[in-house]
Amino acid sequence: MSFDQWLALNDLGRSRTSNRASPRVSPYPQRDRTPPQRLQDEASPATNAASPSAHRTAAQHRLQLVIQPIVKNTIGQRDTSGEAPDVFAVNGATFNDIMRKIWTKFSCRVKRQAVKRDGTWSVEEPLEQAWSKVMQFKSGRHLVDSTKNSQAWNRWIASTRGETVKLMIYQYGLAIAKAQDLEEFLTACIRRVQTDRSGAAAESSLQEVVEELKEIWRATFQADPIVWRMWANNIVRSMDRSTWNREILRAPPDYIARLLRPAGVEVDRHLSSLTRSARLALDCVNASLADNEAQSQHNEVQRQLITRQKERLLQRKSTIEIFLADIPLPSINDVEDPLERIENVEDIDHEE
Template structure:
């Protein structure tokens, strides 16, 4: 009879194979769920909570407000109704009422922008007093797109109180701010009264306005016996039109005079300065011809444009090549990153299998210990049997 292999590695291999054969399989358990200990495990099951939340069957789930109800309770736009009058100066007692306008505006800044877009056509060139004490029209103001000095041209009243669009308000005056706009939203609409100062706010009194008209319109006030503009006035306006627009339009002298006569007929004396700066109406533009540059100047301009285009293309080509290379490098790195993710996923799966095996071994460790105790008893018996056989052989 041969003695069995008593090496430690062979013993452990035998024990693990025995344990695996007696352990129930866990292949059917889905990942992510808690593992239950097999029969014979010494693990204590987790305690259930002493108090579990209970739901009252009589309670119904809370209902969320409908979109229409939410929009009506929390409006995001304010309906502004603008009424406006136009004055020659702030103290003018004969204002002219203009058409009302309304709009749905989303914020306090849009209130000022809408008011400017709708009513700046009633504002003329700004009346300014020079260092010599004489009035003149500053045709560079206002800026028609948006003028930050809107409060110098348009006075705002919400109810009896005067407000400002942009300027900082004083203790007795208020400014249209974001906070005030949010309070207005609760009412859904707001009526805003505007007083438009046609020439700005530097003209304060009727005497100032009279002096302003005298200084600005005196040169255009000369008339014939029939109260028509005199020939000198027409010629002077035609000369100034040619100075302003001569670089853009070519026409005979009679056309410039027709244009000047149209300005005198369609505009008041105070609006002539601003009208001279404006382009001609379509009927008069048809009588003019655009001014063309000589042919060689156009060719030179085309050559310059072609040269600039070629230089631009050459300058852009190298960055494009670099960008293409960088894009290719990023694409390769992204693909490599994807492969690394797949490798990590496989390793995590293998690690999960190892952890499951370790868990099964830990759960059945008592059984392993029992097997080890049985193995020790068997080993003692085998040792005793060997000693007995050896003693018997010696007696012989």
């Protein structure tokens, strides 16, 4: 008897025995056991057809890294004094896949990347490609070299299977080695340089943010000066000066957005105002031309009246001259003196 025939008879005997078995009595729930799986070589054609997707899924989780994040201000700060979030386990096909997931999870813990060039501190945005400038792995008591290539990183992750690796996350990057460096950087780039007596942002700082807001958002929004100042005040309220540029690039808060007007509406309104002003000026010119024409007509009437008056005066002058010509005056020699003909009456009233 072959082995396969023996298995068939054994299964048949079990089925008969199970059919004659008494009902199951147990205080515990019955569990359906999964039959043993065959090896890959003995699998059915359907299983072999689905194996590529299974291989891809297995490849995506080929590497696993378990990390204990520790957020620190400086490199010299003790690990025990740093903030320790929950342990994070991540899978991936390569180290780059794993690092991309780690960056997505913990990049929010990095506030800014401090950079010191020629003794001057400056601030840069941390990038995923330059994660080694703000993060560091630590296995046991030793820091892991961050200059490995991809293959070396893959081998290192494989060697840490079953272990928990520390991930040092520096809020301002690896350039801050000690507390003195942190204080110098905060004074130069983070803390407000100018404040008023109450500790709020000074007028110069507020006006600087207003100008930056207008420079970036003027093509999109239009608003009254007080609205720009309200928006700027909302930004400078944070004591962290390094966050101002990021907040300026963000969309305005809801209570500010309600006070803003689209730039296109303002342009249309401005063009309409210019058109109305131009038309008003044209109406004024046309009215002046009409007044000039009326004055010219009035002057023409006055000229005609003056001409007619002159003609009447000339006619009267001619009439008087003709009259004088018809009645000539007598000669002075022909006029007699009436005194010679008057009798001299004696004055008797005044005689004595």
